[in-house]
Amino acid sequence: ARQSRLFSPTDEQLIRPLSVKQQNGEALRPVTVALDPDLFFQWKNGKEEGLTSDKKWGQAIEPINNNLDGTPTGHLPNTINRIMAPNEYHLATKAPLPRDLKEMDPKQSTTLNQKYENIPSTPIYDPPKELHKTEQLSPHVESLHLYRQPFHLLNHNKSDSCHPQNHIVFLKTHKTASSTILNILFRYGDSRNLTFALPANMYSQLYYPNFFLPYFVEGVNPRRVTEFHIMCNHMRFKGLEVRKVMPVDTFYFSILRNPLSMMESLFTYYKSTQAFHSFKTLQDFLLDGGQSYNASFPSNHYARNILTFDFGLDNSAPVNKSELVKFSTSLIATVESNFHLILISEYFDESMVLLKHALCWTLEDVVSFRLNSRSEKSRSQGSLCILFPSLGTWAAITVVQHQSTRGVLGPVHGLGMGESPP
Numbered sequence: 001a002r003q004s005r006l007f008s009p010t011d012e013q014l015i016r017p018l019s020v021k022q023q024n025g026e027a028l029r030p031v032t033v034a035l036d037p038d039l040f041f042q043w044k045n046g047k048e049e050g051l052t053s054d055k056k057w058g059q060a061i062e063p064i065n066n067n068l069d070g071t072p073t074g075h076l077p078n079t080i081n082r083i084m085a086p087n088e089y090h091l092a093t094k095a096p097l098p099r100d101l102k103e104m105d106p107k108q109s110t111t112l113n114q115k116y117e118n119i120p121s122t123p124i125y126d127p128p129k130e131l132h133k134t135e136q137l138s139p140h141v142e143s144l145h146l147y148r149q150p151f152h153l154l155n156h157n158k159s160d161s162c163h164p165q166n167h168i169v170f171l172k173t174h175k176t177a178s179s180t181i182l183n184i185l186f187r188y189g190d191s192r193n194l195t196f197a198l199p200a201n202m203y204s205q206l207y208y209p210n211f212f213l214p215y216f217v218e219g220v221n222p223r224r225v226t227e228f229h230i231m232c233n234h235m236r237f238k239g240l241e242v243r244k245v246m247p248v249d250t251f252y253f254s255i256l257r258n259p260l261s262m263m264e265s266l267f268t269y270y271k272s273t274q275a276f277h278s279f280k281t282l283q284d285f286l287l288d289g290g291q292s293y294n295a296s297f298p299s300n301h302y303a304r305n306i307l308t309f310d311f312g313l314d315n316s317a318p319v320n321k322s323e324l325v326k327f328s329t330s331l332i333a334t335v336e337s338n339f340h341l342i343l344i345s346e347y348f349d350e351s352m353v354l355l356k357h358a359l360c361w362t363l364e365d366v367v368s369f370r371l372n373s374r375s376e377k378s379r380s381q382g383s384l385c386i387l388f389p390s391l392g393t394w395a396a397i398t399v400v401q402h403q404s405t406r407g408v409l410g411p412v413h414g415l416g417m418g419e420s421p422p
């Protein structure tokens with residue numbers, strides 16, 4: 001499926017919300033992004049509008065129309081109000097408790113929670129009038145205003161200058177060039193003495209594959225408010241919980257990769273997992289069609305729809321096409337309402353340009369070396385494309401997730417860079 005490009009926005013237009021005039025279609029014309037013969041998204045005025053066959057957006061997994069966890073989404077002073085009710089501890093039974101929390105007297109933290117309940121809350125963020133117009137483009141955007149600030153308000157002020165964004169969550173997905181980005185973030189934060197929300201007990205990951213919880217972060221403590229700047233280690237994303245730790249003006253971004261090359265990378269790296277170990281090649285694994293797959297084995301989630309899993313959604317494949325359409329619609333809505341920017345690793349350089357603009361950083365800040373690369377001999381010699389149909393059956397959600405994001409990066413062509421993402 002080819003993408004039809006009817007407009008070429010500038011990079012300014014890519015990273016700022018459209019003006020009311022543009023939203024009315026006066027400056028930009030709609031673009032149709034053809035994804036899959038069966039899935040067409042309307043790309044209008046810089047925003048995806050949903051499936052043309054079914055204009056309704058699916059419900060996001062989280063109750064995003066409410067005030068989420070029932071607590072105010074104010075800036076740091078309120079964070080203390082929202083961190084770790086003692087009854088949340090049992091939720092992550094699989095992860096060993098960080099030391100501090102094991103030692104915490106539950107009675108004491110209950111008292112603390114009662115105490116914090118009396119702290120006056122900051123009003124929920126009130127979107128400026130102009131943005132209400134944007135909400136008409138896709139209904140779920142409305143809920144977005146409840147808990148994260150629109151992109152342009154993060155670092156652009158009225159005089160059109162910008163200041164560097166220092167509150168950042170990077171959802172580190174697997175085998176997507178995420179270590180290269182991690183390195184960029186570490187270097188940026190380190191040189192500016194920023195505080196990282198690192199995994200407790202010197203773990204390398206935020207207790208992945210458990211769903212993220214605030215106490216997975218070193219230094220999170222209901223008795224003390226820490227201003228975290230950057231969270232970027234592997235986690236299974238749960239927006240509701242991440243937002244308890246990070247300031248309200250945090251910029252959320254992540255990265256995806258072509259599902260086939262990502263699958264080959266996963267297959268090589270996680271060869272010892274039960275799902276992969278009896279197969280000699282990725283082709284053998286995909287042709288098996290999941291007959292020998294058992295989701296209950298530890299680490300087998302790496303073998304199926306890992307991107308969907310990392311974003312905190314259900315990675316088991318929907319059984320039929322209409323379920324897939326419903327699920328993918330809801331998946332895209334969830335990703336879009338939690339993240340300001342999704343990058344694509346095949347377009348790494350272009351992605352870095354977008355990131356640089358979005359964060360108001362310098363070019364030097366986003367310069368990197370390629371990290372975590374496989375040896376040439378572990379790469380398939382021929383084209384992987386012949387495996388696409390079997391991958392589409394096995395990991396349909398990831399394929400849809402990646403295809404839909406091609407639409408997001410589609411306007412990069414307006415910057416005069418590169419060809420259509422593979």
Ligand SMILES: Nc1ncnc2c1ncn2[C@@H]1O[C@H](COP(=O)(O)OS(=O)(=O)O)[C@@H](OP(=O)(O)O)[C@H]1O
Pocket residue numbers: 173174175176177178179180261265345346348369370371372373374375
């Ligand atoms: N700059 C850039 N552009 C494109 N691709 C890149 C880049 N940097 C790293 N890579 C490739 O990303 C793969 C490693 O991904 P991760 O670092 O996310 O892996 S991990 O999950 O943290 O282990 C790994 O892919 P494979 O080599 O196919 O395994 C890297 O080669």
